[in-house]
Amino acid sequence: MIRRTGAIGTLLALLTALLLTPAAVAADRASPPAKAADGDCGVLAPGASTAAERAIGAACAQVAAGVWYTWDGGHGTTPGATYGKKDPTDPAGEHDPERLGFDCSGLVRYAYAQATGSDILNGDASSQYYTYRTADRFTAAQGLAPLLPGDLLAYGTSWDLHHIAIYLGAGKMVEARQSGTKLMVSDVRLGGDYFGAVRVNTGTVTGPVVRTWGTGVWTKTQPSTGAARVYAFPGPTTVRVQCQKHAELVTADGYTNDAWSYLPDYRAWVTNIYIQGPAWLDGVPTCD
Template sequence: MLRRSGPIGTLIALLVCLLWSPASASAADGSCRVLAPGASAAAERAVEAACAQVAAGVWYTWGGGHGAQPGPTYGQVDPTDPASEHDPERLGFDCSGLVRHAYARATGSDILDGDASAQYYTHHAAERFTAAQGTAPLLPGDLLVWGTSRDLHHIAVYLGAGRMAEARQSGTKLMVSDVRLDGDYHGAVRIDPGPVTGHVFRTWGTGVWTKAEPSTASARVYAFPGPTTIRVQCQKHAEEVTADGYTNDAWSYLPDYRAWVTNIYVQGAAWLENVPACTF
C-alpha cells in the first residue's frame, strides 16, 4: 500500500475529516437515529422511540407489542415459522408492534393500533408513496410496507439515507437495515398525528371488502377485519347491493384505501349526511 507522509499526507487527512459528515458516518456504522432533515417533530420523536428499542437490544417476537397498551409484550408461536418457538419467552415487538409503540411515544396517543395493513391504511395519513417512487420523496418517520394491497405483511420506520429501523423476524433482535426496494415492497405512508380532517365514519361487520370500483364484481382491495374508522371523500349511486337484510345503491369512496365500499357497511344513513356526491 502506498504510504503518504509529511505535509501532503497531513493535508489529505484533514480533507477526509472535513468531508466525512455525521450523516454518512451514522449510515455506515449502523447507528439508529434520524439520518436526514425535513421530518416533523412528531416523526423525529417516533424515530427516536423506535431507535431506543433497537439500542436496548429488544427481541423481535411474533405478536409482540399488541397488548392493551403500546409497549413490549411476550410473543406467541408463529405456526409457520420454526424460529418462533422461543417467542413466548421473549419480551419484545413484531413489526407493527414496534410502529405502534414508536408513534404512541411520539404523540402521547395510541393512533396506530393494529397490524401492518391497518397502519398503512390509517386515516391519520398525510401522504402516500408508491413503490415506483423509491426512497427519494421519503422523510424520517415515514412507514414503509411490504406485501400486496390485500395483505401487507411487514412495516418499518424510515430513518433517512436509505436506512430503516425494523422488527424483522423471529430469532433476531430489532435492527437497522438498508431499505429493501426489491421483491414485494408496496410503498410508504407519512403520518399526520393531528386531528383527522374530512368526513369520518365507522364501519360495521367483519371481513368487509373494499373494491377498486363501486361494483361487487370489481377487484378486491382490502377487507376490514372488524369495525374500522374510515375517512370518506365522496359518495355516488352505482350498483345496487343487498346484504345483511339491507339494499342500497350508494357507495363511498375512501381516499386512504383508494377504493370503494357499499354504504350498507358504513354506520349512518343510507346516503351519508354532509358527504358530497363524487364527480368522477
C-alpha cells in the same frame, strides 16, 4: 497536584460558561438534532416532523436496548413490549413466548404512541398503512426520493400487507424483522414485495370520518361488487370518506342500497351498507 496549565484551562472554561448569553443558550437548544452516522439508528435525513423524529427516537431506544423481535409482541392493551406467541409458520419462533419484545407493527405502534402521547396506530401492518391518519402516500414505483424520516414502509400486497418498518433516511429503516433476531437497522428493501409508504398525520384529521361494521368487508377498485378487491376490513374500522355516489345496487345482510363511498386512504370504494349511519351519509359530498 494540578498542573498550572490545567488550572488555567479550567478557569477559562468556567469564565466562558458564565459569559454565555441567554440568546446563545437558546439557539443551542433550538438547533436541530445531529444527523446520525451511517449505520446508526437515528434521523438520517432532514425534513422530518417533530413527531416523526420522536417516533424514530423511541424505536431506536429499543434497538439500543437489544430488544427482541417476538411474534405478536407489542399488541397488549397499551403500547409497549409484551411476550410474544409462537408463530406456527416459523420454526425460529419457538422461543417467542419467552421473549419480551415487538413484532413489526407492535414496534410502529409503540414508537408513534411515545411520539404523540396517544395510541394512534393500534393494529396490524395493513391497518397502519391504511390509517385514516394519512398525510401522504407513495407507491413502490416512486422509490425513496419523496420519503422523509418517520414514513412507514409496507411490504406485501394491497389485501395482505405482512410487514411494516420506519424509514430513517439515507436508504435505512428500523424494523422488527423476524423471529430469532433483535430489533435492527436495515437497508430498505426495494423491489420484491415492497408495496409503498405512508406518511402519518399526527395532527387533526380533516374530512368526514366514519366507522364501518361487519367482518371481512371488502373494499373495491370500482363501486361494483364485480370489481377487483383491495382490502377487507377484519372488523369495525374507522375510515375517512372523501365522497359518495350512486352506483351498483347491492343487497347484503338484509339491506339494499346503491350508495358507495370512496375511501382515499385505500384508494378504493365500499358499499354504504357497511358504513354506520344512514344509507346516504350526512355531510359527505357527492363524487364528481
